Amino acid sequence: MKKLTFLIFHKDYEHFLHDLRELGMVHVVENKLNQTQSEQLEKLYMQWKQLSEAKKILEKYRDKKNPLPPNPVDIEKGYRLPREIEKIQANAAALTQQLQISKKERDALIPWGNFDPENISRLESAGYFIHFFVVANRDYNPEWEELYNAIVIETKSSKTYFITITKDRDIPKKLNLEAVKMPEVSLEQLNGMIDDLNAKLQENEEKLRRLTADLPSLEAAIAEIDSEIRFTRVQVSADH
Structure with missing residues (x-):
């Protein structure tokens, strides 16, 4: 008989047990977490999820054929990247909304001329x-x-x-x-605004491309969180 240990986010626990039963696993031993341990693990899990999502985003902007030279690994920088990416994306969303409005106004103005x-x-x-x-x-x-x-x-x-x-x-x-x-505003002014908004959106994309040089820092932060999660689980097992 093989003994397997799983780390499961508590919200997925019941569904996970059901899947194990469907696969024929009949003996499941659960190490109970106290409230402090549960909160600590949940915090670590959410942090891991944020870092992993940030990594997925940056990998989309990474030039596979000609990647940027990696910056020196800085774990603290890695932890800051999700927030930095979030700010860039929030700014891009606002710019995109402004762009859509400006294009709609331009379309309405075109028949009237400048x-x-x-x-x-x-x-x-x-x-x-x-x-x-x-x-x-x-x-x-x-x-x-x-x-x-x-x-x-x-x-x-x-x-x-x-x-x-x-x-x-x-x-x-x-x-x-x-x-x-x-x-x-005039049609000419709207065209200028649209060009400016497009330029700012390109700047945002360039910021994300530059951040791909910090992927090693992000990966180091993820590895550290993984280690903390494993250590916390080992502590729980030791208590039992």
Whole structure:
């Protein structure tokens, strides 16, 4: 008969025992942990999991054909890496969200062309109101050009994009249409913002690539945690 020893995270214990029974193992001896030992092992396990996840992330950014020269092993650096990676990824997530919003605004602006929103504000200060509308081609009424000084800007994908320039702020009600809310920046500015966001995302990826040089430090930290877990389990076994 072979004797096997397993280290199981307590949340997985019942499921693990069930799997052993399915495999035909009938005699399981459990060394009970006191509360302090259980908390210590759980803390070590969570730390091991964080370090292992960090290693998986960095390995994705490691150039397999031309890896960076490894930095000298620094276990303390290895322990700090998960938090450092988390900050970089959180920043990347925020940048990605901003990028999606900016691209959506750019797509909405493209049919209207590049114009300075400040010019719209100047016209409003002079008593003129510019409203932006989008309707299906069949719903556009050429009479609006005379009645409301409508100007067609673009006809695209079965839609007509037009503006009205009047001294009447209630044109949307008269046309029974909802005016399009335009971004407060120009198309040119949005393109610049998108380029800047893409550049920052590339910088974040480069930061992660540079951190791959610290994989040996991360692996050393994982090895140390493994050793602490084994030592703690040996202490428990010795107590029994």
